[in-house]
Amino acid sequence: MVSALYIHIPFCVSKCRYCSFSSFAGLNGLYDRYLLNVKKEMDQISAGCCKKMELQTVFLGGGTPTVLDPERLVNLLDHAEKLFGFAFDAEISVEANPGTVDGRALELLRQGGFDRLSLGVQSFSADELAMLGRCHSPMEADAAFKAARSAGFTNISLDLMYGLPGQTIESWRTTLITALTLEPEHLSMYQLTVEEGTPFGDLLASGKLELPDEDTVVAMDELNLELCGEAGLEMYEISNFSRPGYRCRHNINYWQNNEYHAAGAGAVSFSSGVREKRFDDPREYCRRVEAGDTVITEREELTLEASFRETVVMGLRMMDGVERECLVARFGLDPERYYGEVLEKLVAQQLVELTPTHLKVTPAGRLYSNIILAELV
Numbered sequence: 001m002v003s004a005l006y007i008h009i010p011f012c013v014s015k016c017r018y019c020s021f022s023s024f025a026g027l028n029g030l031y032d033r034y035l036l037n038v039k040k041e042m043d044q045i046s047a048g049c050c051k052k053m054e055l056q057t058v059f060l061g062g063g064t065p066t067v068l069d070p071e072r073l074v075n076l077l078d079h080a081e082k083l084f085g086f087a088f089d090a091e092i093s094v095e096a097n098p099g100t101v102d103g104r105a106l107e108l109l110r111q112g113g114f115d116r117l118s119l120g121v122q123s124f125s126a127d128e129l130a131m132l133g134r135c136h137s138p139m140e141a142d143a144a145f146k147a148a149r150s151a152g153f154t155n156i157s158l159d160l161m162y163g164l165p166g167q168t169i170e171s172w173r174t175t176l177i178t179a180l181t182l183e184p185e186h187l188s189m190y191q192l193t194v195e196e197g198t199p200f201g202d203l204l205a206s207g208k209l210e211l212p213d214e215d216t217v218v219a220m221d222e223l224n225l226e227l228c229g230e231a232g233l234e235m236y237e238i239s240n241f242s243r244p245g246y247r248c249r250h251n252i253n254y255w256q257n258n259e260y261h262a263a264g265a266g267a268v269s270f271s272s273g274v275r276e277k278r279f280d281d282p283r284e285y286c287r288r289v290e291a292g293d294t295v296i297t298e299r300e301e302l303t304l305e306a307s308f309r310e311t312v313v314m315g316l317r318m319m320d321g322v323e324r325e326c327l328v329a330r331f332g333l334d335p336e337r338y339y340g341e342v343l344e345k346l347v348a349q350q351l352v353e354l355t356p357t358h359l360k361v362t363p364a365g366r367l368y369s370n371i372i373l374a375e376l377v
């Protein structure tokens with residue numbers, strides 16, 4: 001049964017130069033119409049559930065959900081709660097950009113039921129933020145974090161990016177130390193991936209974007225482990241660190257390849273072995289909901305074997321790895337027998353560890369996780 005809900009808010013103040021996400025700037029006039037249609041889609045999802053269970057996690061992501069005023073976001077959350085019900089200890093996250101929230105907004109969000117804030121800081125260097133095309137300053141990020149604490153958020157995650165054009169190990173160290181000084185419960189740190197079709201992609205293709213070399217990025221990875229470890233944040237997933245008890249339950253549900261509902265333009269849902277993606281453009285999405293047409297643009301039905309491999313690969317992103325007994329119960333397949341020599345080789349190279357209960361990436365294998373996952377996918 002599905003116990004997680006993702007709601008996508010595809011609006012942003014402006015488009016960052018590296019962004020390939022489903023997000024649109026300048027559609028302010030569409031906000032209310034969009035929310036109405038997301039509610040309609042949630043109504044349909046709820047009506048289509050034959051067996052319903054209370055939601056354990058809800059995640060409002062974007063885009064930038066907080067371009068909408070807090071009253072609208074709380075109203076949307078209330079609608080979801082009426083339809084599905086929330087477990088008493090449900091994790092209710094909202095993403096925010098520092099430039100779009102103030103003390104009042106954060107208080108209303110907290111009082112309205114959101115108990116986890118994911119703040120998109122990315123960098124504490126003003127030059128790097130300008131280069132990325134972010135719409136906020138380091139000071140605004142610092143102020144937003146402190147305002148969130150004052151508003152009663154006791155579970156705050158900061159999103160940071162490294163491996164940026166022109167970034168040095170020292171500038172990354174400064175960003176990381178500044179973030180850790182705020183004492184967040186959770187840190188997500190992603191290496192920049194330059195995607196085609198973005199301004200950064202165009203610059204890279206024309207040789208005008210210089211990224212840090214591999215050794216520098218590896219040194220940054222090592223720094224993440226060292227400084228987060230010293231600050232009491234444990235790495236529990238390739239890119240995510242948390243204090244004990246503050247792992248993101250919503251994302252763990254993804255990495256365990258469990259089912260989840262989703263609503264909104266560009267959102268992806270997964271249930272009964274079927275993954276469905278909605279139209280990216282919120283105008284198209286609205287037209288379709290209003291006309292009673294499908295909002296699904298891509299549909300993927302996974303075979304049991306494909307689903308097994310995907311579950312292994314996604315599970316290996318987590319330091320706990322995958323539980324062999326769970327895999328056998330779910331798919332009737334055990335990784336040792338299924339992967340045979342491929343896995344033997346990775347074990348011999350000490351990149352993965354196969355215990356009687358788990359398959360997991362070794363500490364040495366963490367820096368080579370992309371290679372490992374490519375072998376097993």
Ligand code: SF4
Pocket residue numbers: 011012013014015016019020021022023062063064097120
């Ligand atoms: S804030 Fe996030 S979603 Fe919006 S444009 Fe920037 S990177 Fe993309």
